[in-house]
Amino acid sequence: MKTEQYLQYCICTFVAIHTLRYDTAITPAISFTTGELDGEQFVHYDSNITEVIPKTEWIKKISAVRPEYWKREREWMWRELEDLQHLLNLAVELFNHTKGVHTLQRVYGCELDDDGTIRGYDQFGYDGEDFISLNLTTGTWTAAKPQAEIMTKWDPDGRYARDRKYYLEKECIELLTQYMSYRREALERKVRPEASLFQNHSSSPEVVCHATGFFPKALNISWQKDGEEVHEDVELRETLPNQDGSFQKRSVLIVTPEALQKHTYTCVIQHSSSEKELVLPVSERRILRGRRNTFL
Template structure:
């Protein structure tokens, strides 16, 4: 039960902190997770994502930085010793982060039990050339401290964190370093990664789609699109050619394991209406020359979420389980910031794990 509680807290933190706005062109994000021994997970893991796609991975069991995309692997072509240096750098980061874990536990007077400390930091590059950075920590899935990038100081999310900040960063050196780093070095690094990944990130892959009907707890029709890239997609409903805006639930866009994306829209509609009217699901994506229209026909749509939808080749995944496994394993996804007073990061982060053409330095953590 205790292990399950920790997993739930990890999921809570990951689902309330970040959301990728449409105005962002590129993002770089890193997530560190430290878990006190007692459950079957690595004590420390680090995941890097660029534009929502996992690009690197490290944990305390393998103790090695692993590139997760083709374009990240190309870096070693220009710099053969790059991944060895990054492995050494991350081992150092692991030691620093676990020291932070000990400091947090001491400040909170916590002894025993299974607990997690997470850190998310990174930067964003917008269409208009403006940038943004962020850095925040959570303990057991709840906000703990965050960096105010304007003032270069830490903000405590709870009273216990105030004393922690005074002891952990008494002169504000860590805060000032990361303020500078996120405003300049992180953005430079993000642009460097864009140059390596441009071919991959600028590809266009059309979606495959299906419609299926669900009957519980109330009748509804689901339109599911998957396998598309880039992320931006528009799914709408029409009734007899007219747009339908009521009784529609548009879900978040989620990543697939191959780097593509999936999204679904749910329309609540009585069965008798399906017989009297013509309903269509309309999908618009940059890869399509014209919008993709799926007709909802009660005799032809798949019942109860089967996989044989209107368009072939679509398998509807069990999204909730996939997200659970991905987050706990460190494969971080786009997430939404809750409405609190804490400075809200709005992207996926990135940063010091891959400083290209920068000398090794002991960065405060």
């Protein structure tokens, strides 16, 4: 199925393009639909679980604004899979493919340039070969091979083709614009980190500076000794995601108890959510457990 040629052409024009794209496949084992915004998958649905699964944090927030969203999406995807199953059955009958495993694929979506230009496409493939596509200019279906019989049975009066043309040129563009707005709001939000300092036990040589609950992802943790930045004996751990879409990060300072008593150490956290640095004195750290028993 040569569904990528259209997209490759658009990318090669070097125009800023935003895309909303859906991929659907009907197979004997499982049927599924995925949605992508600018190449990032944001939603998934398959016939086994019959639930719409959000894949990004920003799409989850839509349900708070539009409570009916998930119900509508689930019903719409279920109906689409039923329609495609009907088309697959017609194709199997048309080609007299009574044996073997056969699949139907669909790729459709819309594109919006920064200058306001819009485009849409709706393409089907059968067993990996081009099958049917929508001519957006005429609002009619065209087939890779003469298949008048299947077109007559599937969309006899052309109403579905006209509905798809309206969807791609209007509703899809409205959804694309709306999704871009939700994503932009989610990506531009800034949440201050919650910070803490601790040692696992009083004799541990490791002091941990931990920041969590922050967004966006970029955050810097550094250490100072008597006001001077420390680079040695520091282990900066990778940034990890939290379940709510925020992030956490920690840095470990390797230091002896004698040095802690002799010098003043601080952990400094920098994040875009605040113009001021978070400065945590090591002297105020929490000790999670008492002195470790070396005989255990």
